[in-house]
Amino acid sequence: MKLSEVDLNLLLLFQRLMQERRVSTVAEQMNMSQPGVSNALAKLRRRLGDPLFVRGPGGVVPTPFALRLAEPVSQALAILHAALNPETGFDPLRVTRTITIGMTDIGEVVFLPALVERLSREAPGISLNTVRDTSVNLSNEMAEGRVDLAIGLLPQLKGGFYQRRLFDQRYVCLFRRGHALEDAPLTLAAWRETEHLVVVSAGTGHGQVDDWLKRRGVQRRVRLTVPHFMSVGYILQRTDLIATVPERLALQLAAPFSLSLRTLPSTLPAAPIHLLWHERVQQDEGNRWLRGVVIDLFADSAMQTRRTKSVQKRS
CATH class of the missing domain: 3.40.190.10 (Periplasmic binding protein-like II)
Structure with a gap:
């Protein structure tokens, strides 16, 4: 038998009959008439090729086939009910x-x-x-x-x-401790004349810094260009290069790589x-x-x- 041939309501009726064993009680619970329950049961019998329930003392008695079918039907309906009615109250301590x-x-x-x-x-x-x-x-x-x-x-x-x-995100100037700029005023002229490490991080949005500088005709002495920020701390730590980087990144790199950060001499647009x-x-x-x-x-x-x-x- 194909699942498409089974009416879910018939399985619900089957489960109720297994629990109650009385047609009149099931009819009341499912808001059906007793003849309606009988007709639905007859349809399920034809589909499954088994009587499922026979008359007994005070109600109906399941057949051996119905008894074998009862547990998997009950489990399937329980899983379906849980899927359609998920528990509320997300518990982060228990989730995996x-x-x-x-x-x-x-x-x-x-x-x-x-x-x-x-x-x-x-x-x-x-x-x-x-x-x-x-x-x-x-x-x-x-x-x-x-x-x-x-x-x-x-x-x-x-x-x-x-x-x-x-x-x-603001941008700042980052360089090694002991750099000539550490104790000197960071003027725009000094910033432009010092050799720069430039990060061209395509697709991240941080390229707006270079775009902004180009539109205003601000020139830098670019000594080294890299495609990502992960090497910045290592390079600045051992050279006299300076880099213009996001402030929160600079704060993370400063202590581990013995770097200093300074406010830029020209205000760049925040990201x-x-x-x-x-x-x-x-x-x-x-x-x-x-x-x-x-x-x-x-x-x-x-x-x-x-x-x-x-x-x-x-x-």
């Missing part, structure tokens, strides 16, 4: 799952240490996985459920996504860093909980007071 977050190499340095530390205490069963927005189609991956959240400067995520601004998620997980309790953790850890306090204004759906 892998969360995938789209972020840049900067994001891994800035966000992951605090996030992993928090999850190890509050959700020890959650494992984290990260992907680069430059290595996958982040929009498709999130729409299809393979990536749960994204953090960063990601202007390519538009229709179908929600966003929450976390902070505006808005957002938490983004697809509309398919807007109501998911686990995703909502994780979004709350990210916001609690990384959102500027001034932004948190304007939460109702900063959560918006992109058109």
Whole structure:
């Protein structure tokens, strides 16, 4: 027999008859007439090729075939009921799952240490996985459920996504301790004449720094160009190069690599860093909980007071 040939209501009726053993009681519980119950039972009998129930003292008695069928039918209906009526109340201490977050190499340095530390205490069963927005189609991956959240400067995520601004990322100048600029005024002329390490991080949005400088005709002495930020600390630590990097990255790199950071002599536009998620997980309790953790850890306090204004759906 094919499943398409079975009416779910007939299986519900079968389960009730197994429990009650009285047609009149089942008819009342299912808001049916007794003839209606009898007709439905006759239909199920024809489908299964067995009487299922025969008359007995005070009601009906299941056949051996019905007794064998009772447990798997009951289990199947219970599974279906649970799927259609999921339990509410997400418990991070008990959940076991892998969360995938789209972020840049900067994001891994800035966000992951605090996030992993928090999850190890509050959700020890959650494992984290990260992907680069430059290595996958982040929009498709999130729409299809393979990536749960994204953090960063990601202007390519538009229709179908929600966003929450976390902070505006300022840019600063970073160099080794003992550099000639450490005790001297960082003028625009000094900044331009010093040799630079430049990061060309395609697809991350941080290329706006170079675009802004080019539009204003600001020239730099570029000694070295690299495609990512992960090598910046190692290079600056052993050279006299300077780099213009996001402030929160600079704060993370300063102590481990013995670096100093200074305010730039020219104000660059700040980069808005957002938490983004697809509309398919807007109501998911686990995703909502994780979004709350990210916001609690990384959102500027001034932004948190304007939460109702900063959560918006992109058109």
